[in-house]
Amino acid sequence: MKIALIAHDKKKDSIVEFTIAYKTILEKHTLYATGTTGQRIMDATGLEITRFRSGPLGGDQQIGAMIANNDMDMVIFFRDPLTAQPHEPDISALMRLSDVYQVPLATNMGTAEVLLKGLEKGLIDFRLLADRRLK
Numbered sequence: 001m002k003i004a005l006i007a008h009d010k011k012k013d014s015i016v017e018f019t020i021a022y023k024t025i026l027e028k029h030t031l032y033a034t035g036t037t038g039q040r041i042m043d044a045t046g047l048e049i050t051r052f053r054s055g056p057l058g059g060d061q062q063i064g065a066m067i068a069n070n071d072m073d074m075v076i077f078f079r080d081p082l083t084a085q086p087h088e089p090d091i092s093a094l095m096r097l098s099d100v101y102q103v104p105l106a107t108n109m110g111t112a113e114v115l116l117k118g119l120e121k122g123l124i125d126f127r128l129l130a131d132r133r134l135k
């Protein structure tokens with residue numbers, strides 16, 4: 001499975017803690033991230049991650065493009081709901097595309113835990129059906 005990891009600045013410590021805690025699951029998958037988030041996670045966990053641009057410089061859009069190509073299976077995006085972001089339209093677009101393509105999207109740690117545990121139990125298999133439908 002291809003998993004995108006993204007966090008706004010005030011949530012970066014949280015995503016680092018989360019990826020340390022779930023490293024044994026995450027390391028079985030192909031990981032992508034926006035620039036700064038990816039660097040923080042790689043430094044803390046040693047996980048291999050393909051990094052895109054930083055969010056404000058187009059990283060959300062790059063991940064959105066993967067979703068539009070049906071080439072992303074899960075998005076874990078620790079959003080900061082209390083701080084205005086200069087690239088809010090890009091963030092909305094990423095979340096919208098996740099819904100268009102029915103890609104599981106977690107925007108907080110609680111949901112992210114459920115998604116990764118579900119992934120481990122094989123509950124995210126419907127993505128394989130989505131894959132067939134879109135071809």
Ligand SMILES: O=C(CO)COP(=O)(O)O
Nearest residue numbers: 034035036037054055056
């Ligand atoms: O801004 C972001 C998501 O909208 C995240 O970008 P960075 O990981 O580069 O901080």
